Amino acid sequence: MAQALVLGATGHIGAHIVRALLAAGHRVRATYRSERFLHVLDGLDVERVRVDLDEPHALRRVADGCEWVFHAAGYYPSFRARRNSAIAQGMESTRAILNQLRAMRPARIVYTSSAATIRQLSDRPANEEDAESWPLAQWRPLYATVKVAMEHEVRRAIQEGVPIVTVNPSFCIGEYDAHPFSGQALLLFAKGRFPWFIEHRFNAIYTGDVGMGHLRAAERGRVGGRYLLTHADFTVKEFATRVALSAGVRPPRWRIPFRFALATALATEGLAWLTHSEPLLPRSVVQATRIGQQLDGSKAVKELGLSQISIEEAIHRALAWFREHGYLKRQ
Numbered sequence: 045m046a047q048a049l050v051l052g053a054t055g056h057i058g059a060h061i062v063r064a065l066l067a068a069g070h071r072v073r074a075t076y077r078s079e080r081f082l083h084v085l086d087g088l089d090v091e092r093v094r095v096d097l098d099e100p101h102a103l104r105r106v107a108d109g110c111e112w113v114f115h116a117a118g119y120y121p122s123f124r125a126r127r128n129s130a131i132a133q134g135m136e137s138t139r140a141i142l143n144q145l146r147a148m149r150p151a152r153i154v155y156t157s158s159a160a161t162i163r164q165l166s167d168r169p170a171n172e173e174d175a176e177s178w179p180l181a182q183w184r185p186l187y188a189t190v191k192v193a194m195e196h197e198v199r200r201a202i203q204e205g206v207p208i209v210t211v212n213p214s215f216c217i218g219e220y221d222a223h224p225f226s227g228q229a230l231l232l233f234a235k236g237r238f239p240w241f242i243e244h245r246f247n248a249i250y251t252g253d254v255g256m257g258h259l260r261a262a263e264r265g266r267v268g269g270r271y272l273l274t275h276a277d278f279t280v281k282e283f284a285t286r287v288a289l290s291a292g293v294r295p296p297r298w299r300i301p302f303r304f305a306l307a308t309a310l311a312t313e314g315l316a317w318l319t320h321s322e323p324l325l326p327r328s329v330v331q332a333t334r335i336g337q338q339l340d341g342s343k344a345v346k347e348l349g350l351s352q353i354s355i356e357e358a359i360h361r362a363l364a365w366f367r368e369h370g371y372l373k374r375q
């Protein structure tokens with residue numbers, strides 16, 4: 045039985061890591077920043093510790109006695125972020141956190157990166173060996189750019205001897221998405237207010253399997269190794285139709301060209317600026333659709349024994365959770 049520290053335990057992925065650890069009998073110290081999201085840990089036998097990773101020495105004593113650290117509190121840029129400052133913030137925060145953790149000498153750090161750091165190829169599905177290197181050779185959407193820059197800092201720490209295993213989840217679907225991050229896309233189609241779809245292919249996985257993948261990465265992952273946590277490829281139309289049918293609303297009907305989607309996103313961001321809210325459709329989501337995703341995640345299945353429940357079940361569980369917590373009207 046290990047003592048584990050989960051950074052970002054009130055996040056979508058963090059909440060599933062915590063549950064995977066508890067189910068396997070491990071002890072968990074769970075960090076949160078905002079009390080607003082603490083409810084995702086309700087009923088769990090975990091030690092709760094408030095940590096703001098932006099504060100210097102935030103992890104002083106927090107990681108004491110922890111053999112495993114799961115870093116699922118990585119920076120991701122909001123739609124308001126400026127490109128260069130977002131990249132700098134991602135790199136600096138990653139460096140600062142890994143420097144603090146290094147001093148505490150955990151046996152393993154599992155770092156949550158993203159499948160967006162994998163370069164897409166035209167002739168075959170991309171795998172862990174196809175990771176983008178920093179600086180990027182060509183334009184990428186801001187989210188992917190920041191995540192690649194952050195992985196560069198992780199590689200640097202690994203070269204300095206920090207025992208990090210990197211996991212790269214694709215689009216996560218599941219319960220406890222309280223912020224919500226990837227859940228925004230589900231809610232968009234589940235509310236039936238968005239009758240359009242854009243031509244795009246992407247990969248998705250149940251977040252519970254991602255949580256379990258993190259645990260397996262700590263147990264069996266190779267230090268310095270990278271593991272794609274993926275399941276099924278979809279077009280946006282296929283995905284949106286499954287979400288809409290599961291939510292009992294009409295699936296989107298019209299395909300819109302990229303430029304129109306971008307203009308729509310810009311309009312929703314303008315409205316969000318004025319109303320101090322989050323946009324219905326951020327530009328980063330539309331920009332990400334310029335690069336189709338085809339991934340080969342067989343390494344994690346073989347080496348970590350990654351489980352992969354059906355995406356229909358993942359959508360069902362996510363929507364049930366959103367309904368129960370007031371993000372979506374009850375039927």
Ligand SMILES: NC(=O)c1ccc[n+]([C@@H]2O[C@H](COP(=O)([O-])OP(=O)(O)OC[C@H]3O[C@@H](n4cnc5c(N)ncnc54)[C@H](OP(=O)(O)O)[C@@H]3O)[C@@H](O)[C@H]2O)c1
Nearest residue numbers: 052054055056057077078081096097117118158215216226
């Ligand atoms: N969701 C996906 O589909 C997906 C897929 C691939 C990769 N990822 C990556 O996985 C990571 C986690 O994603 P997620 O979906 O779980 O995000 P999330 O639901 O927004 O959760 C992020 C967690 O990190 C905490 N956090 C963030 N910044 C912090 C800081 N400065 N100090 C302390 N705590 C901080 C948040 O605390 P608060 O509750 O206070 O905000 C929250 O607990 C991100 O790096 C994301 O890019 C996500």
